[in-house]
Amino acid sequence: MPMESVLRYIEANQDRYIEELKQFLRIPSISTAIKHRPDMDHCAQFVHEELRRIGIPRVETFSTNGHPIVYGECLEGPEKPTVLFYGHYDIQPVDPLELWTTGPFEPTIRNGELYARGAADDKGPVWMHFKAVEAHLKARGSLPVNLKFLIEGEEEIGSTHLDEFIQNHRDLLKADVALISDTAMFNRNLPAISYGLRGLAYFQLDLKGSNRDLHSGSFGGAVINPNFALAQIILSIKNTDGQILIPGFYDDVLSISKQETKKLSQLPFDEENFQRDLDVPELFGEKGYSTIERLWCRPTLEINGMYGGFIGEGAKTVIPAQASAKISMRLVPNQDPDRIADLFEAHLRRITPASVKLKLTRMQGGKPWVTSTDQPSMQIASCAFKKGFGKTPAFIRQGGSIPVVATFRETLGLSTVLMGVGLPDENAHAPNEKLDLGNFQNGIVTSAYFFQEFANIEK
Amino acid sequence: MPMESVLRYIEANQDRYIEELKQFLRIPSISTAIKHRPDMDHCAQFVHEELRRIGIPRVETFSTNGHPIVYGECLEGPEKPTVLFYGHYDIQPVDPLELWTTGPFEPTIRNGELYARGAADDKGPVWMHFKAVEAHLKARGSLPVNLKFLIEGEEEIGSTHLDEFIQNHRDLLKADVALISDTAMFNRNLPAISYGLRGLAYFQLDLKGSNRDLHSGSFGGAVINPNFALAQIILSIKNTDGQILIPGFYDDVLSISKQETKKLSQLPFDEENFQRDLDVPELFGEKGYSTIERLWCRPTLEINGMYGGFIGEGAKTVIPAQASAKISMRLVPNQDPDRIADLFEAHLRRITPASVKLKLTRMQGGKPWVTSTDQPSMQIASCAFKKGFGKTPAFIRQGGSIPVVATFRETLGLSTVLMGVGLPDENAHAPNEKLDLGNFQNGIVTSAYFFQEFANIEK
Numbered sequence: 070m071p072m073e074s075v076l077r078y079i080e081a082n083q084d085r086y087i088e089e090l091k092q093f094l095r096i097p098s099i100s101t102a103i104k105h106r107p108d109m110d111h112c113a114q115f116v117h118e119e120l121r122r123i124g125i126p127r128v129e130t131f132s133t134n135g136h137p138i139v140y141g142e143c144l145e146g147p148e149k150p151t152v153l154f155y156g157h158y159d160i161q162p163v164d165p166l167e168l169w170t171t172g173p174f175e176p177t178i179r180n181g182e183l184y185a186r187g188a189a190d191d192k193g194p195v196w197m198h199f200k201a202v203e204a205h206l207k208a209r210g211s212l213p214v215n216l217k218f219l220i221e222g223e224e225e226i227g228s229t230h231l232d233e234f235i236q237n238h239r240d241l242l243k244a245d246v247a248l249i250s251d252t253a254m255f256n257r258n259l260p261a262i263s264y265g266l267r268g269l270a271y272f273q274l275d276l277k278g279s280n281r282d283l284h285s286g287s288f289g290g291a292v293i294n295p296n297f298a299l300a301q302i303i304l305s306i307k308n309t310d311g312q313i314l315i316p317g318f319y320d321d322v323l324s325i326s327k328q329e330t331k332k333l334s335q336l337p338f339d340e341e342n343f344q345r346d347l348d349v350p351e352l353f354g355e356k357g358y359s360t361i362e363r364l365w366c367r368p369t370l371e372i373n374g375m376y377g378g379f380i381g382e383g384a385k386t387v388i389p390a391q392a393s394a395k396i397s398m399r400l401v402p403n404q405d406p407d408r409i410a411d412l413f414e415a416h417l418r419r420i421t422p423a424s425v426k427l428k429l430t431r432m433q434g435g436k437p438w439v440t441s442t443d444q445p446s447m448q449i450a451s452c453a454f455k456k457g458f459g460k461t462p463a464f465i466r467q468g469g470s471i472p473v474v475a476t477f478r479e480t481l482g483l484s485t486v487l488m489g490v491g492l493p494d495e496n497a498h499a500p501n502e503k504l505d506l507g508n509f510q511n512g513i514v515t516s517a518y519f520f521q522e523f524a525n526i527e528k
Numbered sequence: 529m530p531m532e533s534v535l536r537y538i539e540a541n542q543d544r545y546i547e548e549l550k551q552f553l554r555i556p557s558i559s560t561a562i563k564h565r566p567d568m569d570h571c572a573q574f575v576h577e578e579l580r581r582i583g584i585p586r587v588e589t590f591s592t593n594g595h596p597i598v599y600g601e602c603l604e605g606p607e608k609p610t611v612l613f614y615g616h617y618d619i620q621p622v623d624p625l626e627l628w629t630t631g632p633f634e635p636t637i638r639n640g641e642l643y644a645r646g647a648a649d650d651k652g653p654v655w656m657h658f659k660a661v662e663a664h665l666k667a668r669g670s671l672p673v674n675l676k677f678l679i680e681g682e683e684e685i686g687s688t689h690l691d692e693f694i695q696n697h698r699d700l701l702k703a704d705v706a707l708i709s710d711t712a713m714f715n716r717n718l719p720a721i722s723y724g725l726r727g728l729a730y731f732q733l734d735l736k737g738s739n740r741d742l743h744s745g746s747f748g749g750a751v752i753n754p755n756f757a758l759a760q761i762i763l764s765i766k767n768t769d770g771q772i773l774i775p776g777f778y779d780d781v782l783s784i785s786k787q788e789t790k791k792l793s794q795l796p797f798d799e800e801n802f803q804r805d806l807d808v809p810e811l812f813g814e815k816g817y818s819t820i821e822r823l824w825c826r827p828t829l830e831i832n833g834m835y836g837g838f839i840g841e842g843a844k845t846v847i848p849a850q851a852s853a854k855i856s857m858r859l860v861p862n863q864d865p866d867r868i869a870d871l872f873e874a875h876l877r878r879i880t881p882a883s884v885k886l887k888l889t890r891m892q893g894g895k896p897w898v899t900s901t902d903q904p905s906m907q908i909a910s911c912a913f914k915k916g917f918g919k920t921p922a923f924i925r926q927g928g929s930i931p932v933v934a935t936f937r938e939t940l941g942l943s944t945v946l947m948g949v950g951l952p953d954e955n956a957h958a959p960n961e962k963l964d965l966g967n968f969q970n971g972i973v974t975s976a977y978f979f980q981e982f983a984n985i986e987k
Contacts, residue, residue, distance in 0.1 A: 101842075227843075267745060271843045280807040284957060285830045286726060286928025287712075289858050290770075290822035291802070293812040296831035296853075300762035309760055309881070311749075343750070348739040353752040353883040363749035371744045372755035373846050378833035379854055383560070384686075384730045384891045386856055387832050394755075395838055397845060399748050422768070424812040432843045469745025498743065 071209065075517050078208035079200070083510060087183065090196045090509075091176040093119075093158075094185040100136055100159035100226045109222050112158050113137040116195075116220050123203035125218070133230035136222030140241070143202070144215045150526050151215035153244035153483065155473060156195035156251065157224035160187035161498045168500035181506050188504035190497035194250035194490055195220065197509055201516035213524035217244055224251075227433050228473060235473075235480050245526070246446045247477045248519070250512070252489035255336065255463045260454045260515075262447060263487035265365060265466030266474055268400035268437035270409045271373075274302070274417070275393045275428040282378075285386040293424035295392035296377040303372060303394070305420040306413075311355040311363075313370045313398070315416045318409065323402045323439070325358075325366045333361050336463060365466035369399045397433075399468065406434030435472030440484055449522045450486045457515025458508075465489075488515065530668065534976050537667040538659070542969060546642065549655045549968075550635040552578075552617075553644040559595055559618035559685045568681050571617050572596040575654075575679050582662035584677070592689035595681030599700070602661070603674045609985050610674035612703035612942065614932060615654035615710065616683035619646035620957045627959035640965050647963035649956035653709035653949055654679065656968055660975035672983035676703055683710075686892045687932060694932075694939050705905045705982070706936045709971070711948035714795065714922045716964075719913045719974075721906060722946035724824060724925030725933055727859035727896035729868045730832075733761070733876070734852045734887040741837075742847040752883035754851035755836040762831060762853070764879040765872075770814040770822075772829045772857070774875045777868065782861045782898070784817075784825045792820050795922060824925035828858045856892075858927065865893030894931030899943055908981045909945045916974025917967075924948075947974065 079086075098112035099105040113130055120128045120141040128141040136159060144151075163173040163186050171177040173186035183193070205212050219242065223229050235242060255261040276295040283292065307313050325333075338361055344352055354363040363369075377392030379385035398413075400406060410431050421427045441447075442464045454462040467487070477483040490512040496502045538545075557571035558564040572589055579587045579600040587600040595618065603610075622632040622645050630636040632645035642652070664671050678701065682688050694701060714720040735754040742751065766772050784792075797820055803811055813822040822828075836851030838844035857872075859865060869890050880886040900906075901923045913921040926946070936942040949971040955961045 269745075269845070271845070273843075278808060281958075283806070284928065285828070285832060285856060286728075286858060286926070287952075288806075288823070289828040289830050289927060290813045290826055291811055291819050292806060292808050294830050296834050297762060297766065299834075300759040300831070301768055303756060303759035304763050307756065347742070347747075347751060349737060349751050349883060350885060351883045352750055353881075354749045360750050364747070367749055369744070369748040371748050371753050371845075371847055372759070372837065373744060373844060374837035374839045374848070375755050375758075375851075376835050376839040378831065380833045380835040380852070384732075384854065384856070385832060386728070386730070386830075388830055389833070392834075393839070395843065397744060397843070399745060422812075424808060424810045426809060467745070468748060469743065493746075499740075 072518065072521055074208040075204045076514065078204040079513050079517065086196070086200045086513070087506065090183070090193065093192050093196060094176040094187055095174050097174050098159050098187070098222065099162050100223055101162060109136045109159065113139055113222055116158050119199060120218060123199055124206035131234065133234065135230045138222070138231070138234055139218070139220040141218035142216065143212055145212050146215070149215050150246070150523055151217060151244040152520065152523060153217045153219060153242055153247045154198055155219045155247055155249050156198070157191050157221050158195065159222040159225050160192070161190070161225050165500060170501055178506065182503040183506055184501055184503045186502050188502050189491050189495035190502065191224065191251050193504035193509055194512065197250065197490065197512040198248070198516045201513045201520065204513070204517055205520060213521045216520070217242060231473060232476050235476055239481060242481055244481065244483060246523070247483045247485040248488065249471065249474070249485055250488045250490055251471060252467050252487045253491035253493055254489050255465055257492055258460070259337065260458045260460060260462040261465045261489040262450050262454070262462050263467045263489055264442045264447065264464055265402070265439035266437060266471050267368070267468055268404060268406055268472070268475070269397060269433060269435040269470045270400060270406040270413070271395070271397040271433040272413065273393065273395055273430040273432055275391060277391050277426040277428070278424070279388070279390050282390050283388040285388050288388055292388065293422060294388050295425055296389060298422050298425045299375060299377065299392040299394055302417065302421060306416065307370050311353065313368065315412050317412045318368070321403045321405065322368060325362055330362070334359065336361065336465070364468040366401055368401050368404060371397055373397055399470070400437045402437045402439045404437060406436060410434065435470045436475035438474045438478065439466070444484055445526050446484055446486050446523065449526065450488055450519055452522055453515045453518035456518045457511045488519070531977065531980055533667040534663045535973065537663040538972050538976065545655070545659045545972070546965065549642070549652065552651050552655060553635040553646055554633050556633050557618050557646070557681065558621050559682055560621060568595045568618065572598050572681055575617050578658060579677060582658055583665035590693065592693060594689045597681070597690070597693055598677070598679040600677035601675065602671055604671050605674070608674050609982060610676060610703040611979065611982060612676045612678060612701055612706045613657055614678045614706060614708050615657070616650050616680050617654065618681040618684050619651070620649070620684050624959060629960055637965065641962040642965055643960055643962045645961050647961050648950050648954035649961065650683065650710045652963035652968055653971065656709065656949065656971040657707070657975045660972045660979065663972070663976055664979060672980045675979070676701060690932060691935050694935055698940060701940055703940070703942060704985070706942045706944040707947065707978070708930065708933070708944055709947045709949055710930060711926050711946045712950035712952055713948050714924055716951055717919070718796065719917045719919060719921040720924045720948040721909050721913070721921050722926045722948055723901045723906065723923055724861070724898035725896060725930050726827070726927055727863060727865055727931070727934070728856060728892060728894040728929040729859060729865045729872070730854070730856040730892040731872065732852065732854055732889040732891055734850060736850050736885040736887070737883070738847070738849050741849050744845040744847045747847055751847065752881060753847050754884055755848060757881050757884045758834060758836065758851040758853055761876065761880060765875065766829050770812065772827065774871050776871045777827070780862045780864065781827060784821055789821070793818065795820065795924070823927040825860055827860050827863060830856055832856055858929070859896045861896045861898045863896060865895060869893065894929045895934035897933045897937065898925070903943055904985050905943055905945050905982070908985065909947055909978055911981055912974045912977035915977045916970045947978070
């Protein structure tokens, strides 16, 4: 029973694992804030040293034009399969600070949950895998597989320098499967393996009318209001049935198979509870699809922000000179973000009223991804979850995006296992982010079993 | 020649008039800012003392629940007609301060123009009439008419307490005509008397979706985005041809007579220059009307501001919980702001998507006004302009609103003469507000002639 000593080690070191995670969480590694640059370097160094501490023989920190990437490897022999673990040490900003019950960088346990920025996204899950590796190495002296670590510091700002790094280090990163824990369980009682992600195409749109703000009494009736032009454009890119009106937008959308429709409908999704939690009068989306299909398998277009004119207290009778919007689309296989951006831009140029000037800025893109669930690596992950959580995980998709997964496939030819231990209410990106310590513990065991079982995969 | 001594007095005291106006302009009487409350009291007192100084025998400052109203009267005899002069001593805020060439409260003359906040709106024009009165009283010992002054301090914040004051002081304010200089000339070479004003109905609209901002990946496709609902509403209240879609909105609109259409078309309006000045790709508005008709005689609906979600630098993938808009309409005779507000509210309740909650706040209202140009008071004003500016003034309407004009008619039965000496580029409400000192001088003469000639009106 080679796992017995590993499980005993995990059990025996439980408290120390949490204390060490707290140290990781105390570092304010906010990648988007320039003033936290020293913290980013400090955090990369902390990850580097931790990998050495748990027994990884080769650890290297690579500088980029942004934040450092930490690479580690523990090679047990060319006959063994290789797992590439990806995670990120950077975190989201903490505003609004006043909504935190305890400080975002003062990790605190309440009711079995560890509160801190990064606890769930992604320091806790990263730590979970580190500690599973430590258990193997310390309890048995070796790993059942070859293991490579790729820990970046720019996930929260679009992984700006990661693709280039992967392109330039294909041999170094060669592996048989990629492993990521940056996704969620289906619900508190049901762990999940994700087999699909949506992609992203994000834009800023600026409309310019007159060369200055105008008095709406003196000029109202003579010129277009950019706010109105913006509303007009919005209704020309998406209709009130939730359909996106950009010509060609749906051309490459992979339709949902009957088999998948059936499987998705069998998931224990409580639509009433979902609606109640959001406190909306009704759910809304593209006609002809279930809520889950709309969330995971259908593309969307959202106005993430819009702004024009006077928004202060009281009244100001102004026709603003400019209106702006942040518009993004979630893409699904096989939509390509660059092609979608071209279609969007061409459509915008066609539909923008002649009375305003349009400026379109392409901001971020990421490819969608879907894979089959019957691959051996997926089945091994499922078995590992059964042992770690005592439950058969659900196979689900995610509505969000992890662009590196498509890069792994395209650049390294890798399939990725998305091992979800997050909770839907873990407040990632929000105040009072937290990690369920029961899940953390179960996740370490799951990870340890995954490495153990993956050793037997046919190469 | 009874006017000779008056004109000589005006000529001789020209420089002193300007120096005194500068003192008036140095008082930062911003009515909307609580911290300027002492300045408001100080400014009311300054007006009070000035009226005494120029020889008005009865001056009284009335407290309101807002800023004081200064009343003055100089009665020459019941056989003489009575003019009620209205003006305001409050001014707009000065932001953005960095765009002022010289400080807004450091009156400075450059190229024959006096720069300061309030120079054009409305301290300069008020001063013009004060100084015409002074010339009559000092040069001749009496006024040709009975004169009443009503100078308020809340014009820039909706004249909140003025209507009530007028209601409660009908006898005190009894007169034969009202006189206001708070409008503009048609252009730099053509003074104007306005015979029409638009009314106003101003609203704030808040749309609430979910109870919190949502991640657009995790939730995009399941709920409505309030930004989208707002765009949908905007297109349901005004179409892309500039027509307002509120049922009943146009019911009471007075159509433009053929005669007026002809007169308006004869005004020296340079449409090309107007467009070039605003630097817009094209002019835009309701089909079937000329630009001037759209500006003066047709109602409009504008989105003065709108806001929802993330508007900072960069990208944030959020579905906002709320979107808001400031929406106002300029009304024309005989639209009633209260009825329009009811129609708007009913329409909004009908068209707002069921997936968001609507909150509508009524903010300001003001009645439109139009009068005939062949009244004796209008003709007298025209003659006065000819003498003061050496030019026959144009009869025009204004696109903006001065709600007190409708109150004067309804509560006091008064016709109003709108004697426009402002310039279209005087920057009222904007940085570098200015007053043309030539027009100021001509305006004093015009005012003096108006009082002189109005004495002969048939009572």
